[in-house]
Amino acid sequence: STMIRYSSDSVTVKLQVQKYTEALFMVPVSIMGNTLPIRLFPDQVEVTCQIPLSNYHLVNAKSFTAEVLAAPSLLAAGKRLEVILTQIPANVRSLHIKPDHVEYIIIAK
8 A cells, every 4th residue: 555645635655653652761871981980979870761661671771882982081070970971772762871070089099
């Protein structure tokens, strides 16, 4: 059957609809670009997202990668680092990270 059928007074459109559900995962935060030993607070973040029901069983916390860039210039600039999701499963949408910035301390050697 065709996806679109029309006449002079009406239009019919057939679309496949995917059902989504909301999911929440606790994802550990990795440290990238760091030369100093630091500890993050918190060291994991909540990732909330919408996942297609058909893919729900395929997605878990390990499907995501959360990182902070802890270059020396950023460590000198302040006490909070931005959390970035560098790996996200396909078909996932409406992502929210909580918190989206984390604090850190430099560990004395």
